[in-house]
Amino acid sequence: MNIYRDESNPLFQYVVGLGDDALILGHRWSEWLSKGPNLELDIAASNLALDLIGQANLLLEYAAEVEGAGRSADDLAYLRDTQDFRCHWLCEQPNEDWGVTIARMLMFSTYQYLRYSALMQSTDRQLAEIAAKALKEVTYHRRFAAEWTVRLAQGTDEGHRRVQNGFNILWRFVPELFETSGGERTLANDGIAVASDSLEADWRETMDEVMTKAGVSAPETSGRVMASRHNGHHSEHLGHLLCEMQFLQRAYPKASGATW
Amino acid sequence: MYTTDLRTAEEKAAAEKAGLKLAENPESIAELEEIFQARIDADEYIEPKDWMPDGYRKTLTRQISQHAHSEIIGMFPEGNWVTRAPTLMRKLILIAKIQDEAGHGLYLYSAAETLGTSRAEMVDQLLSGKAKFSTIFNYPTMNWADIGTVGWLVDGAAITNQIPLCRCSYGPYARAMVRVCKEESFHQRQGYEALLAMAKGTDAQRKMIQDAFDRMFWPSLMMFGPPDSDSMHLSQNTIWKIKRFSNDELRQRFVDATIPQAQHLGITIPEGIVFNEETGHWDFPDLDWDEFWAVVKGDGVCSSNRMDARRKAVDDGAWVREAATAYAEKQAQKSSAA
Ligand SMILES: [Fe+2]
Numbered sequence: 001m002n003i004y005r006d007e008s009n010p011l012f013q014y015v016v017g018l019g020d021d022a023l024i025l026g027h028r029w030s031e032w033l034s035k036g037p038n039l040e041l042d043i044a045a046s047n048l049a050l051d052l053i054g055q056a057n058l059l060l061e062y063a064a065e066v067e068g069a070g071r072s073a074d075d076l077a078y079l080r081d082t083q084d085f086r087c088h089w090l091c092e093q094p095n096e097d098w099g100v101t102i103a104r105m106l107m108f109s110t111y112q113y114l115r116y117s118a119l120m121q122s123t124d125r126q127l128a129e130i131a132a133k134a135l136k137e138v139t140y141h142r143r144f145a146a147e148w149t150v151r152l153a154q155g156t157d158e159g160h161r162r163v164q165n166g167f168n169i170l171w172r173f174v175p176e177l178f179e180t181s182g183g184e185r186t187l188a189n190d191g192i193a194v195a196s197d198s199l200e201a202d203w204r205e206t207m208d209e210v211m212t213k214a215g216v217s218a219p220e221t222s223g224r225v226m227a228s229r230h231n232g233h234h235s236e237h238l239g240h241l242l243c244e245m246q247f248l249q250r251a252y253p254k255a256s257g258a259t260w
Numbered sequence: 261m262y263t264t265d266l267r268t269a270e271e272k273a274a275a276e277k278a279g280l281k282l283a284e285n286p287e288s289i290a291e292l293e294e295i296f297q298a299r300i301d302a303d304e305y306i307e308p309k310d311w312m313p314d315g316y317r318k319t320l321t322r323q324i325s326q327h328a329h330s331e332i333i334g335m336f337p338e339g340n341w342v343t344r345a346p347t348l349m350r351k352l353i354l355i356a357k358i359q360d361e362a363g364h365g366l367y368l369y370s371a372a373e374t375l376g377t378s379r380a381e382m383v384d385q386l387l388s389g390k391a392k393f394s395t396i397f398n399y400p401t402m403n404w405a406d407i408g409t410v411g412w413l414v415d416g417a418a419i420t421n422q423i424p425l426c427r428c429s430y431g432p433y434a435r436a437m438v439r440v441c442k443e444e445s446f447h448q449r450q451g452y453e454a455l456l457a458m459a460k461g462t463d464a465q466r467k468m469i470q471d472a473f474d475r476m477f478w479p480s481l482m483m484f485g486p487p488d489s490d491s492m493h494l495s496q497n498t499i500w501k502i503k504r505f506s507n508d509e510l511r512q513r514f515v516d517a518t519i520p521q522a523q524h525l526g527i528t529i530p531e532g533i534v535f536n537e538e539t540g541h542w543d544f545p546d547l548d549w550d551e552f553w554a555v556v557k558g559d560g561v562c563s564s565n566r567m568d569a570r571r572k573a574v575d576d577g578a579w580v581r582e583a584a585t586a587y588a589e590k591q592a593q594k595s596s597a598a
Pocket residue numbers: 331360361364440444
């Protein structure tokens with residue numbers, strides 16, 4: 001039994017998924033602040049974090065509205081536990097080094113780019129508007145990640161090793177990107193959502209193009225989805241990330257009158 | 261902020277001695293100096309290609325690079341809370357603020373580079389411990405109110421110090437300061453506003469505000485530098501219009517602006533700070549200058565952590581910078597071969 005699976009409100013689940021991806025990946029980028037390889041890249045990391053957390057804010061606000069249960073975007077971000085998060089495993093993975101971070105960003109921004117492009121046609125006006133705004137940002141993110149993938153891998157042997165290592169670590173999370181839940185399929189048929197499996201061919205083609213240019217390869221993996229975000233299942237990393245991110249809201253509950 | 265003269269008495273004396281040796285060709289130098297001073301007196305800006313006395317160049321290089329280092333090191337105490345910011349909005353604001361500080365570091369390094377020292381050289385001086393940065397960043401940020409307080413007091417003190425620098429005689433520095441000051445005033449407002457939000461919350465939150473103020477108020481006053489009675493370089497920097505107000509004047513201006521703001525937040529004002537009806541200013545007790553000098557010498561609670569964190573970022577990023585440089589060289593070769 002998948003006791004955390006919830007299909008009672010598919011649009012809410014879908015939008016929360018979009019928001020959680022942006023939030024968790026944005027949080028990971030914010031971890032780079034003051035630690036970047038140089039000042040220019042520190043500033044770039046902040047830009048990526050700002051864009052993604054800004055998208056998360058819009059998406060979670062909209063999710064809260066769709067839910068209609070009186071929760072706010074902050075309630076969703078700060079007061080849910082891991083099993084209620086719907087982000088992809090790829091976004092949760094730790095930064096490790098700049099090579100892993102860039103490989104992750106190339107994989108995920110390419111995915112977001114395709115997803116937001118398709119969502120601009122959504123019959124849900126609000127979702128289409130958020131997607132249009134986010135697409136502009138993600139277009140830049142994808143270019144940034146692609147340029148850095150090539151620059152590092154083609155620059156030095158060490159750079160090549162580190163980026164290849166990123167793909168080696170992360171490639172096992174690829175199948176999950178295209179897993180399409182029943183709720184998502186229904187919404188896609190109504191022209192509201194994008195079925196994740198419809199993005200796979202384009203994603204593989206774009207990734208292949210950049211990775212060939214960089215001279216890096218995708219490792220062999222089984223291609224199995226080992227555990228699903230739709231069931232509330234996550235890697236061990238998400239729990240630690242949330243402990244840190246949610247600390248103040250948990251320690252000083254707004255129910256007791258705390259305001260930030 | 262970050263423009264305090266942090267040299268110890270010995271370092272200042274050594275610099276003075278070195279300066280005296282330079283005057284080898286008195287007539288022509290005297291003439292050039294006269295022209296230079298006349299331009300400053302006429303409120304003209306000195307630009308990078310203009311002749312300037314060696315002491316002027318050195319003083320400014322030290323001041324601007326130290327200011328740049330402070331912007332960069334200042335990212336750590338705030339970065340300490342960025343992953344724990346309590347709401348999405350606060351997280352966005354804090355990231356944007358830290359990003360601005362990195363930007364300030366960049367323009368200031370560029371302004372200092374116009375005086376002939378490269379950014380790499382200045383960064384080396386920071387990492388080797390030869391160059392200093394503002395003492396305030398050697399203090400820890402313990403709770404979320406510290407983040408509001410940094411914006412309110414630390415950026416606030418920085419603005420008080422830097423507004424006069426927008427009219428500093430060295431053009432590139434003055435222009436950098438105009439841009440920086442605009443952003444610093446946003447930083448101060450967001451900090452104060454974060455505290456106002458907490459003040460409306462619970463007793464536990466108000467206690468955090470009081471604690472943050474109690475710890476950070478005195479060190480923020482030290483950001484203006486030693487008392488005027490100790491400062492031997494004041495007069496030369498004033499004549500050169502690098503400094504337009506004394507440390508004590510600026511400190512008093514800051515205290516006068518800050519105490520009513522603290523009262524508005526419901527903070528209990530420390531003993532010894534009293535309004536003087538006669539002067540119209542807030543009187544405050546002498547600061548603990550032994551603590552200041554101990555921090556300058558690297559004994560601050562977080563001094564070694566800040567330097568370790570900076571060195572770690574530089575070391576961890578070395579392979580990235582090397583790969584980027586190698587790639588750029590390969591591209592340049594390709595395009596020249598084509
Ligand atoms: Fe700054």
